[in-house]
Amino acid sequence: MTHVLQVESINRSFGDRQVLKEVSFEVTAGRMTGFVGGNGAGKTTSMRIILGVLAPDSGRVSWQGTPLTRQMRQRFGYMPEERGLYPKMSPREQLIYFGRLHGLSREAAQRNTTDLLDRMGLGERANDQLESLSLGNQQRVQIAAALVHDPEVLVLDEPFSGLDPLAVDAVVSVLREHTARGVPVLFSSHQLDVVERLCDDLVIIAGGVIRAAGSREGLRAAYTLPRYELRVDGDAGWLRDQPGVTLVDLDGARAVFDLAPGMDDQQVLNAALSRGPVRAFGPVAPSLVEIFREVNQ
Numbered sequence: 549m550t551h552v553l554q555v556e557s558i559n560r561s562f563g564d565r566q567v568l569k570e571v572s573f574e575v576t577a578g579r580m581t582g583f584v585g586g587n588g589a590g591k592t593t594s595m596r597i598i599l600g601v602l603a604p605d606s607g608r609v610s611w612q613g614t615p616l617t618r619q620m621r622q623r624f625g626y627m628p629e630e631r632g633l634y635p636k637m638s639p640r641e642q643l644i645y646f647g648r649l650h651g652l653s654r655e656a657a658q659r660n661t662t663d664l665l666d667r668m669g670l671g672e673r674a675n676d677q678l679e680s681l682s683l684g685n686q687q688r689v690q691i692a693a694a695l696v697h698d699p700e701v702l703v704l705d706e707p708f709s710g711l712d713p714l715a716v717d718a719v720v721s722v723l724r725e726h727t728a729r730g731v732p733v734l735f736s737s738h739q740l741d742v743v744e745r746l747c748d749d750l751v752i753i754a755g756g757v758i759r760a761a762g763s764r765e766g767l768r769a770a771y772t773l774p775r776y777e778l779r780v781d782g783d784a785g786w787l788r789d790q791p792g793v794t795l796v797d798l799d800g801a802r803a804v805f806d807l808a809p810g811m812d813d814q815q816v817l818n819a820a821l822s823r824g825p826v827r828a829f830g831p832v833a834p835s836l837v838e839i840f841r842e843v844n845q
């Protein structure tokens with residue numbers, strides 16, 4: 549398979565503590581992949597190994613079917629957990645510097661810098677000293693630094709932490725442009741609501757082991773309970789006596805219920821319709837928070 553960043557059977561220990569165990573997952577071109585896991589689960593360690601900052605004890609990482617080399621990684625964009633900008637330099641100087649470091653011509657580096665600073669809402673602060681910017685704005689510069697050389701692959705460690713909702717949207721729109729051009733994007737986050745909103749694929753890690761991976765919809769479907777929501781005009785209490793129905797929550801006209809295996813949800817819908825108008829009826833998809841809790845149990 550081409551155009552896929554492949555992490556294959558990575559193991560890594562620190563001393564006698566194994567923190568990554570046979571970690572395998574893929575980041576597909578043109579998709580935003582959210583990497584989620586609790587504190588100490590192994591996200592940063594995995595990302596460092598992808599970028600070659602840290603060596604695995606065994607396993608490998610490949611891009612487009614070829615094991616990564618230093619030269620290939622030069623074309624990657626990486627936002628490390630430990631932010632590494634120069635406090636006395638201006639955002640503009642830093643971004644041009646990083647662009648040049650990754651092989652861009654001066655003109656291309658300047659062009660990309662101007663464009664990115666504008667897109668990130670930093671145009672007016674472009675020439676201020678970085679340390680005079682708010683933390684959220686410094687974070688935007690850090691993200692821009694990972695993007696300035698038009699990377700082939702993007703790996704971002706907690707890019708959204710500390711950003712206000714408008715900044716999150718600005719960053720997401722820039723990242724979406726990269727995915728639209730076929731760039732695979734891997735980002736870690738603790739903000740499950742943000743991940744849920746913007747990722748196409750998900751990788752969930754706990755205790756150094758990949759617990760679940762796949763498309764957001766696929767995971768939701770896999771973890772969907774036989775749980776439904778019904779909203780009617782009157783009282784939905786009659787559901788109590790409906791065969792196969794176990795009420796989970798009843799709030800007058802709104803009910804959440806589980807349906808026994810093999811029961812036909814359409815029978816319940818018909819029963820509801822025979823009593824009056826039905827305003828909503830359908831399966832309840834689990835939130836990412838619920839999936840996350842379940843795989844961490």
Ligand SMILES: Nc1ncnc2c1ncn2[C@@H]1O[C@H](COP(=O)(O)OP(=O)(O)OP(=O)(O)O)[C@@H](O)[C@H]1O
Nearest residue numbers: 562563567585586587588589590591592593594629
């Ligand atoms: N250089 C190191 N030396 C020793 N232990 C380390 C080192 N780096 C990471 N670890 C350990 O490896 C485990 C995984 O850490 P890692 O930073 O990858 O987790 P994480 O999922 O990124 O966590 P968080 O969400 O808290 O940032 C942790 O138990 C951590 O203490």
